[in-house]
Amino acid sequence: MLNMEKFLKDDPHIFREDEEDAITTFNIVEAWNNSDFLCGNYILNSLSDELYEVYSIKKTTKELWESLNHKYKTEDVGAKKFLVPKFLNFVMVDSKAVVNQVQEFQLIIHGILTEGMDISKSFQVAAIIEKLLPAQNDFKNYLKHKRKEMVVEDLIVKL
Numbered sequence: 001m002l003n004m005e006k007f008l009k010d011d012p013h014i015f016r017e018d019e020e021d022a023i024t025t026f027n028i029v030e031a032w033n034n035s036d037f038l039c040g041n042y043i044l045n046s047l048s049d050e051l052y053e054v055y056s057i058k059k060t061t062k063e064l065w066e067s068l069n070h071k072y073k074t075e076d077v078g079a080k081k082f083l084v085p086k087f088l089n090f091v092m093v094d095s096k097a098v099v100n101q102v103q104e105f106q107l108i109i110h111g112i113l114t115e116g117m118d119i120s121k122s123f124q125v126a127a128i129i130e131k132l133l134p135a136q137n138d139f140k141n142y143l144k145h146k147r148k149e150m151v152v153e154d155l156i157v158k159l
Contacts, residue, residue: 004035004038004039004042004061007035007036007039007040007060007061007062008039008061008062008065009062010062011060011062012029012032012033012036012060012062014029036060036061039061040058040060040061040064043061043064043065043068044056044064055067055068079111079115080112080115080117083108083111083112083115084112084117086108086111087105087108087109087112087127090104090105090108090131091131092131092132092133093133094133094135098132098133098159099156099159101131102128102155102156102159105127105128105131106124106128106152109124109127121151121152122149124152125149125150125151125152125155126144128152128155129143129144129155143155143158
């Protein structure tokens with residue numbers, strides 16, 4: 001909102017007296033340092049008092065941001081740990097409509113894809129077919145032996 005994202009990614013400008021227009025360079029560096037200070041304090045003000053004490057020692061906003069990112073935005077493998085068992089242990093039941101259960105299973109697959117794990121379209125179709133109820137074995141065999149490769153949408157139509 002404040003258009004300060006450059007301070008999170010870029011290194012600060014450094015003033016060198018040997019440059020041709022030292023006054024302009026000095027002003028640019030001072031403006032950068034002032035904006036960097038403001039940006040860093042916007043971030044620090046959003047932290048709790050305990051965290052403020054820990055992170056207020058950072059010299060630049062970039063250093064502060066990288067430190068916070070490293071600590072709090074590490075890859076969340078927890079979501080993956082829960083999605084994979086949901087995928088593997090998903091069981092269809094007689095008491096619910098098959099199409100609704102397939103859509104529920106698709107949501108699990110979507111969550112897995114969102115987490116960056118790849119599942120091919122043909123694997124998705126095969127997994128859905130395998131999750132069908134044992135009472136539907138004849139239909140499962142029919143679907144498995146189709147020569148034309150099926151996409152999830154076609155499978156839902158057939159269901």
